[in-house]
Amino acid sequence: MNTRWTVLPILLLAMSGAVAAADCPPLLHGELPKLRARQTIDLCQQFAGKPMVVVNTASFCGFAPQFKGLEALNQRFKGQGLEVLGVPSDDFKQESNDTAETAKVCYVNYGVTFTMTEPQPVRGADAIPLFKALAEQSGAPRWNFYKYVVDRKGNVVASFSSTTAPDDPELISAVEKAIASKP
Secondary structure (H helix, E strand, O other), rough: OOHHHHHHHHHHHHHHHEEEHHOOHHHHHHHEOOOOOOOEEEEHHHHHOOOOOEEOOOOOOOOOOOOHHHHHHHHHHHHHOOEEEEOOOOOOOOOOOOHHHHHHHHHHOOOOOOOOOOOOOOOHHHHHHHHHHHHHHHHHOOOOOOOEOOOOOOOOOEEEEEOOOOHHHHHHHHHHHHHHOOO
């Protein structure tokens, strides 16, 4: 067997990964641990080229019922490519120190099916790179359930305060704009 032809697919596969990484917007560089799973989320691999809503969450926040609205948003637009990413954070002192409790609130209490990470810092010098990039484009979250709508190129289309419900017409309009964007 000619080894040249068995190496070629491996070489092409490796090169395609390099191209994909080069096409990945800075916003999506890095990995985050998935909530209550032994997996990590490669942000670029999972979200590059897709419209997104990124939201910092907290289990014990008065805005936690927005999980239901975020799930409804996810269900409404996932067929059009929308990805919702929830990032729990204790930056505002309203998240459990127990990830099992965080997972229970998200998955059991509110029926969340969209991607959730383990709790992460989202503000200031300790913020994870994703939230540093979001803050550079649009400002840091001022409270829990701050929502960022991101287009297919990794640009923030709009951001919304905690008081903006996931079914707010302005947020829906921003999501539709992100979905319509070209990669």
